[in-house]
Every structure is written in structure tokens, then in C-alpha cells.
Amino acid sequence: MPGENAQTPFPVRRTTWRWRILFIKVWLIAAFLLVIFLGLGVTAIMAGTSDELEWGQRVSAFGVGALIIVAGLGILKALIPEKAFAVLLRKGT
Numbered sequence: 001m002p003g004e005n006a007q008t009p010f011p012v013r014r015t016t017w018r019w020r021i022l023f024i025k026v027w028l029i030a031a032f033l034l035v036i037f038l039g040l041g042v043t044a045i046m047a048g049t050s051d052e053l054e055w056g057q058r059v060s061a062f063g064v065g066a067l068i069i070v071a072g073l074g075i076l077k078a079l080i081p082e083k084a085f086a087v088l089l090r091k092g093t
Contacts, residue, residue, distance in 0.1 A: 034075060041068030 047053065048062025 034072060037075075038069060038072040041065045041072060044068060 042065065044061050044065030046065075048058045048060075048065055050058065050061075053061065
């Protein structure tokens, strides 16, 4: 009815502490995996600059390292909302 106080059919419930801890653990694991992924890319680039490998292996290692870092930065960009970038890039007020 138009004059009545509109309420949602399902009340909003707070999550239990177990779900909150699980949520935090999943994000921590994702952050560590992203750091490990980017570290793998840096290691491959460092291997590409090594004099111990043949020229073809060095080029391959450098290329793979660059691709890994680009993919990791793409994942990082997907995680951070665009509004956060706008705040960082906004010129002084």
C-alpha cells in the first residue's frame, strides 16, 4: 500500500565471524599468490639478463617474464576500482 512503511521482505543480517574470517583468509591467499606471480615474472626477467644462458633461452625468459608481469598488473588493475585510480591521479585541489 502506498502510505505504509516499505520494508524489505528479507531482513538484513550480519554475517557470522566464521564467514568474515574465511573472507579475510581468501583475500590474504589471493594477495600472496599475486605477489608470488609477480615475483616469478621478476625472476624470469632476471634470468633473461643472465650471461649463463644461451641467447634464445635469454630472449624466451625475458619475454615470458614480461608477459607474466603484464598479466599480474592486469589482475591488479582488475582488483582496484577505477574510482581509486581517479583519486590518485586527480590534480591538487
